[in-house]
Amino acid sequence: MIGLDLSKLKSVNDKYGMFHAMTEKESVEGSFHFSAKDNLTSKDMETCSGSRILEGYRPAFDATAIAKMRAAGGELVGKTNMDEFGFGTFSANSGFEVPRNPFDTERACGGSSGGSACAAAVFEDHVSLGVSTGGSICCPASFCGVYGIAPTYGRVSRYGLIDYGNSLDKIGILSSKATDLRKYLGIIAGKDEKDPTSCVQPDFNPGYRKLSSVAVPKEGMEGLSKDVESAFRKSLETLESMGTEIEFVEMPSLKYAMPAYYVLATSEASTNLARYVGMRYGQQEGDLSLKFDDYFTSFRSEYFGDEAKRRILLGTFTRMVGFRDRYYAKALQVRKVVIDDYKRILATHDAVLAPTMPFTAPRFDDIANMSALDAYKADYLTIPANIAGTPHMSVPCGYGSDGMPIGMQFVADHWDEEILLSVAEDWEKVFESKKPEVTI
């Protein structure tokens, strides 16, 4: 890792591609520096949510999370690259630059908060705001070997978050230091009258609790790469030695979470993306002689990426008359089942634990050969907690034979960020994480 020298920001970014937009200041004036995923609106920096359709968009307001970080003395140094609107697992579906993994620049950072994980891994004393819809904080945290927490749905105001799936989106923290999670989540958490879904939360003042027991779903041990499985089993031993009881449990709802997630997320996404028609903000280069609906179509065809188009099609289909009950309404029911399953297990355990991703960060050439379905399946371990709205966190727990970081994910009950923050701090004392070699 390297210290943050703003004069070198550009050359670091040339190597890793973590930022879509960067500060033009010469030095950090605030008491700390941070970056934010590019789907969080910022007054002074272009905000595109990874999409060419928003190119040139300068929001009139700061997202609440960014405003709170600034009010606490933070200086926003960059907006991080991401999959277009959060649609992806590797940040490779970006309308702009694809961030490169600090441990091997031939490999992906994970997604969709890939640029945030990259920045957290590369810069010392740096914290990055990420956003998770289906695993977009934990996945890149795992691939880049950093800590990442997505709090309970509704814990952090979504005002100023460019929506992917409003009932799923959560703003969280990525950092190489476990103690940062508590510190910065404390800053951005809390009720905000501009986001009614943030106003039902209990107070956020987490203390310390020792992790006494975790449940490991047997379903979560399927389909893992050898490296991931062995690193995870070794971590279980470490946890046991720390006095944590480990129990393998059945969690049958896990396999239904993924299809339900893609129905809900794309249904909501397809309505969220309907507003981008080239009329009011962002990119507006289109043929104005066309009739309005032809203009909208040509504009959206030109500026949305393939994955965005795929999800608009999927999400529009699942909410059509005749299919709505079969897909959208059913997915809402599945969400309840998943929540119930977590509640059942968390009634007798502090957390549910599984590896974060089934493999380590893949090479870009392998990603290019993956089908969309293969890529969707890679998220099967991070999706359940996201669809349930339960807080979850990835911590580094080992390194593969390829030298790439491996992470494991703890899931706690709604509003119980306390246990996650406590675990992270205890874990950091016993697990020595490697730092990427950064040279510019």
Added chain:
Amino acid sequence: MKIGLEIHVQLPTKSKMFCSCPTTDAEAPNTHVCPTCLGMPGSRPVLNRKVMEYGIMLAKMLGCKVADTTWFSRKTYFYPDMTKSVQITQYDNPVGEGGIYYLGGKKPIRITRIHIEEDPGKTKRVGDQSSLVDYNRSGIPLAEIVTEPDLSTPAEAREFLGQLIQDIRHVIDLPGDGERSIRCDCNISVGKERCEVKNVTGLKNVERALTFEVIRQTKILKAGGKIERETRRFDEERGVTISVRKKEFEADYGYIDEPDLGVYHIKELAESIKIKESPLKMTLRLADQYGIDQKMAKQLVTTSVGLAELFETVANRTDVQNAVKWVVGPVSANWKSLGDKDLQPIVDTICRFSAGGITDTECGIEIKSYMTGEDASAVMGAAADLDALIVKFLDENPGLIDDYRKNDKAANKVIGFVMKNSGGQYSSSDVVDATKKLIESRL
């Protein structure tokens, strides 16, 4: 023939439905806007509680069952005036369902549902090639009332709307131009298949559009043709409806729940809300309870609900006869000049008359003087002058009393004479009252 209506009414909140922008008329286009009503990425809706309250009030007025829990949905369609290409409306569990509303107090019209939603902006064509969009209206709250196809004629549909608007105006203090701002989707079937005429503005146009459809559909059926299910629009200038799209091209709005707003538990709120009696109900009750003519009751209520309430007070304190004599008489005649003055002195005056403390003339003068703010002696002097003028005419035309016995329209001769010869200094109701009083004293 079956007619069903979907009626959109603007709700009179001070700020918009999901942001704090004002709802008042703006001086320039696109000035009453903010990130939320412009649908800027990252903005979010926050419900104006007053909109939910109005929704509940109207649901109650329409005899609907108010939902215990209600929520919002997203209706997706693409149009330039729709900032998010998504309208926040209600689909499942609207605020009210299954009501009955009595037309003219008699004919039941079933109400399918009532829901609340946001209005889009306005598109204005400029020249042939382009349009301008004004988003000042974007996010103004609306109530949509959907009826079953229980209306039988275009005239009845108009009557229904007129009554509905009057009741709505009364229950939620809708401003006076509510009638013009009403927008309606009209469903009409003469045969089996129905057509929908979208977005017709105003009562008169609803009747015109429906009448045109009756004729059009009847002609097709008579010629042995088939009515196609379709959506049409009304051309106000030409008075015709025009096909917009056939059924198979009907938009699929792909409704999903609005995740940013959550679920509203409104049971307690609904129980705490009491609505005012509607003018129609009040009219029917007054006629029934006090044994007065329905026409008279309607006249009282349409002049002002306050006047009708005064009638009730007086009737209860004295008797119905006195209430009719004074409240329907001089109080009603001078109602406009009352302003916001207290009503109690009027009640007291009539009570004193009723108890025999003052004479008929004194009572009339006191009431008028109080209501208009004119000096009592001036009122009295004017009344005396008026009386003198009438007496003079009656003395000069003694046959008139006999004519009056046969037909009370004979009084019009006196009234016409006085109006013509007094230079318009007396109100017509004063002249009518004085004439009747003086004729009847000679019968």
